[in-house]
Amino acid sequence: MRLGETFCRQVADADPLGADRVLAPLVALNERADRRGLVAVLAELVAAAEHAPLTGTADRLAALRDLGMPADSLRRHGVEPLAALPAAEPVLRRLGGSVGMVPRDTVLHYGAWNPSGARQRMYTGAAEENVLIHSVRVGAPAVERAVLALAPLPGLDPAAPEYAAALTGARTQLAPLIEAIGAVAAQVPPAAFFTARLRPYMQEIRVGGRAYCGPAAAHLPLHLVDQLLWAGDRTDPVHQQLRAELLEYGLPEWRRLHRAREGRESVVSALVRALRAAGEQVPAALLRSAGAAAELLRTLVVFRGRHLRLVREGYAGDGPFRAGSAGAAPAVVRHLLDLTRERERRLVGPLSAAGGPRR
Numbered sequence: 001m002r003l004g005e006t007f008c009r010q011v012a013d014a015d016p017l018g019a020d021r022v023l024a025p026l027v028a029l030n031e032r033a034d035r036r037g038l039v040a041v042l043a044e045l046v047a048a049a050e051h052a053p054l055t056g057t058a059d060r061l062a063a064l065r066d067l068g069m070p071a072d073s074l075r076r077h078g079v080e081p082l083a084a085l086p087a088a089e090p091v092l093r094r095l096g097g098s099v100g101m102v103p104r105d106t107v108l109h110y111g112a113w114n115p116s117g118a119r120q121r122m123y124t125g126a127a128e129e130n131v132l133i134h135s136v137r138v139g140a141p142a143v144e145r146a147v148l149a150l151a152p153l154p155g156l157d158p159a160a161p162e163y164a165a166a167l168t169g170a171r172t173q174l175a176p177l178i179e180a181i182g183a184v185a186a187q188v189p190p191a192a193f194f195t196a197r198l199r200p201y202m203q204e205i206r207v208g209g210r211a212y213c214g215p216a217a218a219h220l221p222l223h224l225v226d227q228l229l230w231a232g233d234r235t236d237p238v239h240q241q242l243r244a245e246l247l248e249y250g251l252p253e254w255r256r257l258h259r260a261r262e263g264r265e266s267v268v269s270a271l272v273r274a275l276r277a278a279g280e281q282v283p284a285a286l287l288r289s290a291g292a293a294a295e296l297l298r299t300l301v302v303f304r305g306r307h308l309r310l311v312r313e314g315y316a317g318d319g320p321f322r323a324g325s326a327g328a329a330p331a332v333v334r335h336l337l338d339l340t341r342e343r344e345r346r347l348v349g350p351l352s353a354a355g356g357p358r359r
């Protein structure tokens with residue numbers, strides 16, 4: 001399973017539970033906090049899931065997406081959804097298990113696999129929600145493509161021409177994420193809209209005796225870009241724990257890639273080692289690779305710098321939420337930006353000394 005365009009469209013197009021009709025009143029039910037109506041919607045979709053064949057992956061993911069909308073809405077209005085409707089539990093567990101994912105909806109269901117236009121699943125129906133859904137719809141596949149560009153690097157010679165090309169490719173792939181964070185910054189007030197109105201729909205729900213986090217953009221696989229580029233051979237405990245937590249809410253393929261690469265020399269370490277070993281005569285191809293890695297790190301720093309402003313604004317007040325929907329506090333987001341900057345400096349030092357581009 002990958003976030004390729006065709007596959008995402010297949011899931012977005014799928015409506016195996018007839019949820020286009022059943023979810024039509026969702027925004028209105030949320031507006032008047034109609035808990036009884038929300039339980040009825042969830043019950044109708046659960047009954048449909050019990051009888052639908054749901055044989056293909058696209059149908060199963062679409063079913064999880066659509067069951068998630070009323071379940072998350074109930075949680076927002078103070079009702080633990082599976083306590084209100086225990087029949088939902090086996091359905092969610094079966095569906096999650098059958099696709100190798102957690103037994104609930106994630107940000108991929110809400111963004112990458114959410115149909116656009118009139119069929120778009122929304123909690124509030126607000127224009128700002130549309131901007132946030134869109135940011136994940138374009139951002140998640142972009143980040144996955146960047147990961148795939150970087151994935152072969154741990155086995156390659158940093159002075160090989162493909163090395164610089166892969167790094168430049170990964171940076172190009174991340175461009176939609178940078179655009180998306182810019183659009184969110186321009187159009188979504190973090191405190192007044194995100195934290196006050198949308199964040200309450202993205203809470204933990206209990207399934208099978210444990211709590212699972214709600215949809216969170218933090219579950220985009222940027223942590224895999226970090227792993228391959230600079231973090232897989234580092235042991236910062238806060239970052240390691242965050243990466244482990246985020247990984248659980250992604251695709252099974254991402255977990256496999258993570259396992260295969262964890263502990264292996266990262267791109268930054270390989271480049272610093274190669275630059276030092278080259279002494280006075282640094283090959284031009286190695287300089288190009290190091291320059292491309294520095295540019296990619298800069299792109300991450302730019303994203304994280306813009307994002308941190310949203311996080312700070314969103315979580316500045318004394319509202320009910322002290323952490324994001326993935327469970328991490330704003331201080332962790334700041335820490336991650338600091339670590340990325342520190343790795344950028346670690347590479348740019350020897351790169352400049354070797355005659356590479358100064359910044």
Ligand code: HEM
Nearest residue numbers: 135139190194216217218222310311314324325326327328
């Ligand atoms: C008002 C808007 C936003 C706020 C208040 C916000 C808040 C947060 C918070 C509190 C975290 C910590 C993890 C957690 O969720 O528990 C986080 C992490 C993260 N968020 Fe956001 N976020 C916003 C928008 C976005 C958007 C639009 C994207 C991408 C499309 C995004 C991508 C990420 C990523 C990738 C992380 C993981 C940390 C990192 O890699 O730096 N966020 N966000």
